[in-house]
Amino acid sequence: MSVGTMSSESERFRHAMVDQFVADQAAEGCSPRPEVEAAMRAVPRELFTPGLPLEQAYENEAVLKKMRGDEAISSVSAPFLIGRMLGQAADALDGLDGRHVLEIGSGGYNASLLRELVGPSGLVTTVDIDPEVTDRAVSCLAAAGYDDVTVVCADAEHPIAPSRSFDLIIVTVGAWDIPPAWPDQLTDGGVLVLPLRTFGMTRSWALRRREGRLVSVSQRLCGFVSMQGAGAREVRYADIADGVHLRLDEGQHVDAAAVAGLLTTPREQVWAGVSLPPRTDLSDLDLWLATRPRREAEQFVVLAAQEEAVTAGVVTPSWRFAVPATLEASTLAYRSALRWTDRRFDLGACAHGTGAAAAAGRMVEHMRAWVDAGCPPPVLHVLPAHTPDGDVPEGAVLDKRHSRLVLTFTPEEKGTT
Ligand SMILES: C[S@@+](CC[C@H](N)C(=O)[O-])C[C@H]1O[C@@H](n2cnc3c(N)ncnc32)[C@H](O)[C@@H]1O
Structure with a gap:
């Protein structure tokens, strides 16, 4: 597993990239696992981004994208995303040494990091639906000295090697559902780490398998290119103003022109009146808001x-890439920009249309309830699609094609995960 002798210039870029990753983690109040940091310092990323200058190979973002129209369908994933997901995996399994791992979505870079992490007694298999990607992965892995990674070209919706099971399946492409092949290929107690879209928002979930079910042990905000093949579900948008979009989930329909009209009506702002510290994880709040009971005609x-559009004041979201919003025939409400006082912040909602103040008021009521509950993180349960209602844990149920997803905000009791 030698990576050969790399130039000091490569090492300088690599260490700078990892130093930045460590600093970013520290700013979020965490630190990477030492073995993940060591693997990132060991693997020369430029060998997986052939043709790119070192500066670009070591940018802390996805590179070498393959596009279909405007949409990226393949890339060498951003190091900070990969580093965080490997950290989730290693935490959930208490280390990866000696583990058998399946990576879904290839390229070679993450497979090399995994190869470093599992050590000589572990095994890494990587699968990609695109033969161009697997060909590139094979040659890049060989160039980097990791020719003991098994590379498979297939749609990972289906089992890769039906007789084999893995301690870890790590998915590096955005999923909408969890096909049976993934839990079926996990050992009992094995872990699935995947970017999964629920209520239009993607989180990297680490899910542990227990008796045919999966239960989350951690989740992080993330973004990935979308799944292709039999499990593909495109992300749909309704454009409601120049540069303002509503992201819709499967089966949702929105009259974009009617909502566009709403944005031209006066904005009502309502504050929750809470005082939160800077590191509060608002991605947890966003899933809480997504799962609150709604009025009959209200859509999330x-x-x-x-x-x-934000600079022009057309909308004032808390985070322009994604904030929770509710929509009724004549009202749009969303989570608005934070109000800071002395390094603490308040949460707010703003709304347009008939009953705007009441709609924003309902949203901030839910925000206060989350704060009063101690800002709990979500827990995700994944059950087979045929599971009867009586066997489903209490929570918000999302029925997908292959699975019933249940989001709760109650930690699993000790010993059950
Ligand atoms: C973000 S890239 C993977 C990055 C890679 N893990 C790395 O080390 O940088 C996502 C990959 O998932 C692949 N993919 C998409 N749908 C797939 C499917 N159904 N089965 C297997 N691979 C798939 C794409 O072809 C793409 O190459």
Whole structure:
């Protein structure tokens, strides 16, 4: 597993990239696991981004994208995303040494990091649906000295090697559902780490298998290119103003022109009147808001905006890439920009249309309830699609094609995970 002798210039870029990753983690109040940091310092990323200058190979973002129209369908994933997901995996399994791992979505870079992490007694298999990607992965892995990774070209919706099971399946492409092949290929107690879209929002979940079910042990905010093949579900948007979009989930329909009209009516702002410290994880709040009971005609959607639309004041979301929003025939409400006082912040909602103040008021009531509950993180349960209602834990149920997803905000009791 030698990576050969790399130039000091490569090492300088690599250490700078990892130093930045460590600093970013520290700013979020965590630190990477030492073995993940060591693997990132060991693997020369430029060998997986052939043709790119070192500066670009070591940018802390996805590179070498393959596009279909405007949409990226393949990339060498951003190091900070990979580092965080490997950390989730290693935490959930208490280390990866000696583990058998399946990576879904290839390229070679993450497979090399995994190869470093599992050590000589572990095994890494990586699968990609695109033969161009697997060909590139094979040659890049060989160039980097990791020719003991098994590379398979297939749609990972289906089992890769039906007789084999893995301690870890790590998915590096955005999923909408969890096909049976993934839990079926896990050992009991094994872990699935995957970017999964629920209510239009993607989180990297680490899910542990127990008796045919999966239960989450951690989750992080993330973004990935979308799954292709039999499990593909495109992300749909309704454009409601220049640079303002509503992200819709499967089966949702929105009259974009009617909502566009709403944005031209006066904005009502309501504050929750809470005082939170800077590191509060608002991605947890966003899933809480997504799962609150709704009025009959109310839909949950996700609002996203281009920078120009925010600068122009067309919308004032807390985070322009995705904030929770609710929509009724004549009212749009969303989570608005934070109000800071002395390094603490308040949460707010704003709304347009008939009954705007009441709609924003309902949203901030839910925000207060989350704060009063101690800002709990979500827990995700994944059950087979045929599970009867009586066997489903209490929580918000999302029925997908292959699975019933249940989001709760109650930690699993000790010993059950
Ligand atoms: C973000 S890239 C993977 C990055 C890679 N893990 C790395 O080390 O940088 C996502 C990959 O998932 C692949 N993919 C998409 N749908 C798939 C499917 N159904 N089965 C297997 N691979 C798939 C794409 O072809 C793409 O190459």
